[in-house]
Amino acid sequence: MRHWLIIGLIGCMLLGCDNFNNLNPVPSVPVSYTLKITSEYPHFVVDNGYQTMTITQTKFEREYLGYAGLLIWIGMDGHYHAADMCCPNCLIKTKPVEIDGIYAICPTCEEAFDLSYGYAFPTKGKAKHPLRHYQTIYNNSPSGYTLRITN
Numbered sequence: 001m002r003h004w005l006i007i008g009l010i011g012c013m014l015l016g017c018d019n020f021n022n023l024n025p026v027p028s029v030p031v032s033y034t035l036k037i038t039s040e041y042p043h044f045v046v047d048n049g050y051q052t053m054t055i056t057q058t059k060f061e062r063e064y065l066g067y068a069g070l071l072i073w074i075g076m077d078g079h080y081h082a083a084d085m086c087c088p089n090c091l092i093k094t095k096p097v098e099i100d101g102i103y104a105i106c107p108t109c110e111e112a113f114d115l116s117y118g119y120a121f122p123t124k125g126k127a128k129h130p131l132r133h134y135q136t137i138y139n140n141s142p143s144g145y146t147l148r149i150t151n
Contacts, residue, residue, distance in 0.1 A: 026086045026132040030064035031151040035072070038144025045145070046078055052099045052115065054085060066134065068096040070149060071104060075118040082134040082149045083120050087111060089127035097131070104131060 033055060035041055044053055056069035068086035075081050085096035087106035097104035097113065104113040104120065111127045113120045120131035137148040 024088055024129045024132045025091060026084050026088050026129075027067050028132075028151065029067050031066045031070070031082075031084075031134050031149055032062065032064045033058070033070060033149045034063075035147040035149075036144060037147055044072075044074070046074055046080070050074055050076055050102065050116075054096075054099065056085070056096070066132070066151070068093045070134070071097065071099075071115075071120075071131065072136075072147070072149065073115050073118075076102075076116045077118055079118060080136040080138055080147055081115070081118040081120075082136050083131035084134070086132070087127065088129040088131065089122070 035044070037044055041053070044051055052071065052073040054069060054071055055065055058065060066084040068084055070082055071085045072080065072082045086093055087097055087109060089111050090106055090108045092108055095107050097106050102114065102116045103123070104115055105111070109126050110124070112123045113131050114123050120133070122130065135150050137150070139146045139148065
């Protein structure tokens with residue numbers, strides 16, 4: 001009986017992670033982008049501490065930046081994180097969040113999303129959801145460090 005309880009709890013946690021983004025009102029659209037850190041963004045490395053970067057235009061075909069563009073950051077946890085730049089409260093694609101220190105600020109409703117530990121949770125209570133998260137895959141290959149963002 002105890003084993004079933006543990007298996008059930010693990011299953012709920014896994015489903016909860018999927019629902020975390022599924023319940024987000026920001027439309028789920030394709031995301032596929034690769035940063036060549038070594039050659040194109042040598043300053044954007046984990047060893048340099050907290051940093052943010054926004055990507056709003058693709059360079060190549062078959063690159064997809066989500067709904068309103070990509071927000072990529074290195075959190076205080078020392079990991080890469082990525083989210084959509086659309087505020088889940090306003091849903092205005094043409095008015096993406098703006099960076100102010102460790103916060104992403106919506107220019108319309110002024111909600112602040114805390115980026116410090118990677119979750120992008122709202123802090124003022126206007127928005128009910130965090131920014132839509134995307135998967136980051138950090139790779140060290142013979143050609144250098146790359147960061148792949150997908151959903």
